[in-house]
Amino acid sequence: MSEPYKVTYATLTADNEDLHTAYEAGVDVAKSWLGAEISAPGDPDPGDPVDVVSPADPSVLVARVRAASPGAVEAAVEAARTAGRDWAATPWQDRLPVLRAVADLISERANELAALMTIEVGKNRLEALGDVEEAAVFFRYYCDQVEKNGGFEAKMEQLSDTETTRSVLRPHGVWGVISPFNFPMALAAGPAAAALVAGNSVVLKPSVQGTHVAWKLYETMLEAGLPEGLMQILPGGDDVGKALVANPGIDGLTFTGSYTGGRAVMDAFRGDYPRPVITEMGGKNPTIVTASADLDAAAKGITRSIAGASGQKCSACSRVYVDAAVHDELVQTLGKAVSEVVVGDPLERATFCGPVIDAEAVERFRSAVEHAREAGGTVVAGGEVLQGAEGHPGYFVQPTLISGLPTDDELFSTELFVPLAVVAPVDSLDEALERANDTVFGLTAGLFAGEQDEIDRFLAQIEAGVVYVNRPAGATTGAWPGVQPFGGWKGSGSSGKAGGGLHYVQLFMREQSQTVVTG
Structure with a gap:
């Protein structure tokens, strides 16, 4: 692949016109493949056809899949x-x-x-x-x-x-x-x-x-x-x-x-x-933000890791622990960034957050937001199911940020696989590390900090297989072969x-x- 077309998960922008022209030509080819029936080669007795439809528009038949006998x-x-x-x-x-x-x-x-x-x-x-x-x-x-x-x-x-x-x-x-x-x-x-x-x-x-x-x-x-x-x-x-x-x-x-x-x-x-x-x-991946951090960089990196692939990455950021001294400022900055994520048809150039995969994922999202409100949390950004709204025929939800929940709430421990994160204040980096590590998971983690001592302590104490420091391209996401080996500790990998x-x-x-x- 020639250099102008090279895209990784850390790509921040897509302003290369040749890239878009080539991709859009690829869309025409891909559409010609739709509706194929797929079964195991040579299978004389495959299962009944199961329709695989596009989560962006369930009226689009992607394939009919017949289970291997x-x-x-x-x-x-x-x-x-x-x-x-x-x-x-x-x-x-x-x-x-x-x-x-x-x-x-x-x-x-x-x-x-x-x-x-x-x-x-x-x-x-x-x-x-x-x-x-x-x-x-x-x-x-x-x-x-x-x-x-x-x-x-x-x-x-x-x-x-x-x-x-x-x-x-x-x-x-x-x-x-x-x-x-x-x-x-x-x-x-x-x-x-x-x-x-x-x-x-x-x-x-x-x-x-x-x-x-x-x-x-x-x-x-x-x-x-x-x-x-x-x-x-x-x-x-x-x-x-x-x-x-x-x-x-x-x-x-x-x-x-x-x-x-x-x-x-x-x-x-x-x-x-x-x-x-x-x-x-899986993962329940934390990002820690200290008082010395660049909050704009933190907001950018956390947002990309909440909304990328509609939160359906095992590396997605779903927990944020921020020093109490800058908590309100980060919540405001991060909430604005999350609310500005473009949700829509993933074939469209401007879209960053497409649909979640199915109706079950929509219900997990809906249930989590309802729980947050009932438990006294504040929906800082997002929180709405868009499915069925104009321009959103498929399984669309808004990227969502929630504050105000106690750190022992289930939303800090349950993997949801939707674009939703919870944020809470902490009194120290030690407390943040303790809370970040208090999980069965250990896949990815992120830190935003301006002091070398804070970075060193994070790297020495965090219990995760893939860690990032001060990375606006993705606080907890975006590993690439030969650059960031990707594997989990604890319950995230064997x-x-x-x-x-x-x-x-x-x-x-x-x-x-x-x-x-x-x-």
């Missing part, structure tokens, strides 16, 4: 195993060009893939373009990691002149990937890329809402030259996911979703011996290693010590 699940796992044998035996030097070709074709098709994503899950054009390009960058970055580490093969020490030993990381076999709706390209492509570059085959089960984007990823990978059978896709809902988790032919598994879902997957993924399971789960980082590909491999005696 139990037989299709078995066939996909077996086909992946067969194809995976040759792939695992292929030298890593020969695997990398194939996967880099996948990355290049994803980037080449970025505009139509992003436009389809906008229609299917409601992301604005910058978020969608970032999602697609991140998918491509995952392939490139993981290829680079394998190359820089010599295929993860290393000579070890010797105990005698006739004995040589080396450590080799080798693939597990068939790797399952269960991906969510909110990053339908990046969070399908990321673990798939890591698994493939490590020498595994992949069986992907995408979220129902997001199936069409995942299907286009699958098609793109095949068209780029990925060997036949190496990548399998299984459309469908929870039943298909459970069948994949229960299948003894799955040698390793990545799940991205809720804390409850991740715990259930970890409990269910059992067999005759332990198998690796990587869960990336591996302790982060996607897009230095230690992730190794999770998809297992070590073998090889000693050979000669003479």
